[in-house]
Amino acid sequence: MPELPEVEVVRRGLERWISGRTIDAVEVLHPRAIRRHAAGAADFAARLKGLRIGTACRRGKYLWLPVTGGGPAAQTAAEGIPPIITPSVTHGLAILAHLGMSGQLLVQPQDAPDEKHLRIRIRFADDLGTELRFVDQRTFGGLSVHDTVPGDADHLPDVIAHIARDPLDPAFDDAAFHTALRRRRTTIKRALLDQSLISGVGNIYADEALWRSRLHYDRPTATFTRPRTAELLGHVRDVMNAALAVGGTSFDSLYVNVNGESGYFDRSLDAYGREDEPCRRCGTPIRRRPWMNRSSYFCPRCQRPPRPSRP
DNA sequence: ATGACCACCTGCGAGC
DNA sequence: TGCTCGCAGGTGGTCA
Numbered sequence: 001m002p003e004l005p006e007v008e009v010v011r012r013g014l015e016r017w018i019s020g021r022t023i024d025a026v027e028v029l030h031p032r033a034i035r036r037h038a039a040g041a042a043d044f045a046a047r048l049k050g051l052r053i054g055t056a057c058r059r060g061k062y063l064w065l066p067v068t069g070g071g072p073a074a075q076t077a078a079e080g081i082p083p084i085i086t087p088s089v090t091h092g093l094a095i096l097a098h099l100g101m102s103g104q105l106l107v108q109p110q111d112a113p114d115e116k117h118l119r120i121r122i123r124f125a126d127d128l129g130t131e132l133r134f135v136d137q138r139t140f141g142g143l144s145v146h147d148t149v150p151g152d153a154d155h156l157p158d159v160i161a162h163i164a165r166d167p168l169d170p171a172f173d174d175a176a177f178h179t180a181l182r183r184r185r186t187t188i189k190r191a192l193l194d195q196s197l198i199s200g201v202g203n204i205y206a207d208e209a210l211w212r213s214r215l216h217y218d219r220p221t222a223t224f225t226r227p228r229t230a231e232l233l234g235h236v237r238d239v240m241n242a243a244l245a246v247g248g249t250s251f252d253s254l255y256v257n258v259n260g261e262s263g264y265f266d267r268s269l270d271a272y273g274r275e276d277e278p279c280r281r282c283g284t285p286i287r288r289r290p291w292m293n294r295s296s297y298f299c300p301r302c303q304r305p306p307r308p309s310r311p
Numbered sequence: 312a313t314g315a316c317c318a319c320c321t322g323c324g325a326g327c
Numbered sequence: 328t329g330c331t332c333g334c335a336g337g338t339g340g341t342c343a
Binding site for chain 2: 032100101102117136137138139140184185186190194252292293
């Protein structure tokens with residue numbers, strides 16, 4: 001589930017159904033799903049046993065669950081595997097999750113049949129009768145355990161420290177974003193998809209925000225004025241908030257919340273996936289263009305291509 | 312150092 | 328029916 005609104009829907013589900021619970025057992029059914037966990041599947045499972053899940057957090061498309069505990073009980077559970085991290089009051093551990101293109105985090109009854117692409121199962125030491133499942137058809141996503149950035153209030157995992165804040169983060173710095181955008185020698189859609197500049201924006205919401213802003217995806221970032229950047233950021237936020245309000249975008253059952261339910265924002269898309277359908281502003285057929293091994297959807301009338309700049 | 316590409320996977324629908 | 332092709336919400340390593 002890819003972009004920020006869909007990931008936020010999942011975060012809220014985790015917060016409601018998983019936070020506060022203590023892990024009892026972890027089962028890794030596909031090694032690729034924990035490939036970002038350097039110490040491997042056995043370590044991943046052993047390390048998590050006995051830990052208590054804290055508040056679910058998100059930055060851009062990354063999710064994480066800070067974990068606490070890991071005292072004597074966890075040491076025993078690890079059966080002699082030396083801890084990577086020395087317990088400390090200034091930093092801790094978190095379970096990091098990325099859904100990639102097709103990942104799902106589902107809260108399922110323990111007796112529900114395994115999904116075809118079930119990759120990781122996490123059982124809890126309580127009698128609520130549900131477990132957390134990571135299901136991922138294409139295995140681009142995965143879970144891993146990391147040390148958190150010392151002193152960070154949100155317990156940010158160290159390996160995603162390079163990910164920029166997302167536009168729904170109150171601490172996102174609009175002025176700094178504009179400056180960074182101007183510095184880049186690239187085009188606007190590439191910049192929107194660069195998670196080290198602004199996180200959480202993917203192919204759908206980039207196209208939607210550009211359509212709302214009447215900007216062509218190939219416009220050089222160097223041409224952006226402060227007001228233009230501000231307007232674009234406003235549209236990015238508006239479209240993401242609108243999507244969030246209806247549970248995110250899903251074209252099929254691949255993009256669901258922790259209870260397996262789809263969002264409705266696909267009905268409100270103005271550009272993405274609307275090739276040959278009339279632009280909702282001017283009626284001109286929306287076009288699709290191959291772009292970076294993917295697609296860009298835009299209105300050829302509302303979103304005029306930039307004049308080719310002289311070399 | 313920065314920017315551009317493509318490999319990493321599985322499945323589905325269209326066309327032949 | 329069944330093959331091949333193109334395409335899918337993302338990221339990171341590698342190349343220039």
